[in-house]
Amino acid sequence: MNKKLYPYLQHSHLLQYISKCKSGEILVGQELMKMLDKLLEHFEDPNIKIDFEGAHKRIKFIETKCRHFEAPFAGKPFKLELFQKAFIEAIYIFKIYDDEINKWVRKYQDVLFLVGRKNGKTPLISAINLAEFFIGEMGTKILCASNDYEQADLMFQAINAMREESPSLEKVTRKNIKGIFFGNPKRPKKKGKFSYRNKGSIRKISARTGAKEGRNIKVAAVDEVHELKDNSSIMPIRQALSTQDEPLYIELTTEGVVNDGYLDERLKEARRVLNGELDRPRWLIWLYTQDNEQEVWQDESTWVKSNPGLGVIKKWSYLRNMVEEAKVSKSMRVFVLSKDFNIKQNNAQAWLTPDDIQNEEVFDLEEFRGCFAIGGVDLSRTGDLASARIILMRPGDNKKYTYQKYFIPESKIEKLNKEDRNRFEDWIRKDLVVVSPGNENDFSLVTKFFVTLYQDYDIRVFKVGYDRWSAGYWSKEMEDYGFDTVPVRQEFSSMSEPMKLVETDLKSKLINYNNNPIDKWCLENTALEVNGKMEIRPVKVQGQEDKKIDGAVTLIIAYRVYIDNRSEFMQLVGR
Structure with a gap:
């Protein structure tokens, strides 16, 4: 000096x-x-x-x-x-x-x-x-x-x-x-x-x-x-x-x-x-x-x-x-x-690594005949996929087994780029995606997914979580069939806790998603957004707005219902 x-x-x-x-x-x-x-x-x-x-x-x-x-x-x-x-x-x-x-x-x-x-x-x-x-x-x-x-x-x-x-x-x-x-x-x-x-x-x-x-x-x-x-x-x-x-x-x-x-x-x-x-x-x-x-x-x-x-x-x-x-x-x-360190972070960074997502385990739905399940849906009339899934568990087993179906309007397939169109046409042939005629998703097909699980496998869905902003008449239709639907807002306060648990379970290989390629694709496309309270929620990776994350969203919604009703659901699992 x-x-x-x-x-x-x-x-x-x-x-x-x-x-x-x-x-x-x-x-x-x-x-x-x-x-x-x-x-x-x-x-x-x-x-x-x-x-x-x-x-x-x-x-x-x-x-x-x-x-x-x-x-x-x-x-x-x-x-x-x-x-x-x-x-x-x-x-x-x-x-x-x-x-x-x-x-x-x-x-x-x-x-x-x-x-x-x-x-x-x-x-x-x-x-x-x-x-x-x-x-x-x-x-x-x-x-x-x-x-x-x-x-x-x-x-x-x-x-x-x-x-x-x-x-x-x-x-x-x-x-x-x-x-x-x-x-x-x-x-x-x-x-x-x-x-x-x-x-x-x-x-x-x-x-x-x-x-x-x-x-x-x-x-x-x-x-x-x-x-x-x-x-x-x-x-x-x-x-x-x-x-x-x-x-x-x-x-x-x-x-x-x-x-x-x-x-x-x-x-x-x-x-x-x-x-x-x-x-x-x-x-x-x-x-x-x-x-x-x-x-x-x-x-x-x-x-x-x-x-x-x-x-x-x-x-x-x-x-x-x-x-x-x-x-x-x-x-x-x-x-x-x-x-803590003032290092700028993108508010839409990739959520999971390929190792977190990779899981080639499969199961037969017949193994869960007569069981109870928790459901989750992410509905979209046009644009993104509609997605529905259930989570199943076995007594004495911490692993979650998830079975899912995706839904897309017929006209949407024609507008996809070549790579995505080939991908979806393959998934449709494998009965992983249900096509709705015309320009809109037919939500009655989503209802049919849950009804069929009961009719074919005697799987009873305990509660079904859904995003209330896009449900419309669907939740009433589900209730007419005897299903208990639960609204889940796609906000930080609702999505943070289940998203963190999904991340932990994926890393620990405690989620068997039946090696579903659409699930894997959606998880790869999902980013996390963080707020000042250290709460997180799923968003699309920045610059990849055309990619779909609906499968990840339904998994998180279903986890929200699981967390909120864990004790009662685990009693049903143990029956």
């Missing part, structure tokens, strides 16, 4: 942090290091004034007034780590002269903070917001936002919990359903910053809701921007900051799985800035990222690059367990790489 900077070194948390990163005492990724190099240059730039007062006032406020509100740190003072102090300094200490308003102002007004989950990002930004509320100028209005109201509320509640934990803060403020405000009716002050005359506020809002234009705010923090599809909900918030001399706009997030979303575009621009290809002098880009995926699996010491709070805020044992699970579960792998 340049000797000219030594006078600052003892006084600056940021310089101490940079020094330790440069020496290798603290490991950071290349992207953060590029930003730190830019900040280092600011200390020698004659056009930039270094002013520690605002940053250190906020650091002191956080450490003396704010307390944690969640276990295992609940009630304890908010003692900032070096990386957090360095981050706060980076926002506040650099000043540039603004010719338009003729005064020195904060250089960085736009902040992007990307860090692995469970590293305290929401509590940290919440504490900064609370500090702004009390230390900032009178009338400071702060907005907590996110893609949905629940996530925005997490930050708002974090701010409020810190406020309530401090008697000195609580006694000069009040909270109601609209937000947090100055002035306490129990301890009223007639004038001054902490009285009702201060019209400052802290509010929360979902980025999905409208009417954000016109809000004259000074500070806005948007949490989990990886969930945003575009900037349409962000721009009104940013425009609401435009009247301020020193606005502060913070985006905090982990990586996500939304393809071509807002964060993707934001990070492309950010990386161009870091590489010197784009000029955004007011943008602080603070990215905790890995340098490559291989180091995640090969060297756990590098995990701190995307998890700066590891060992203090986030437990090593927790992350080790997550990584071990990610080695054997595709859904966990997608979630862990994106959320």
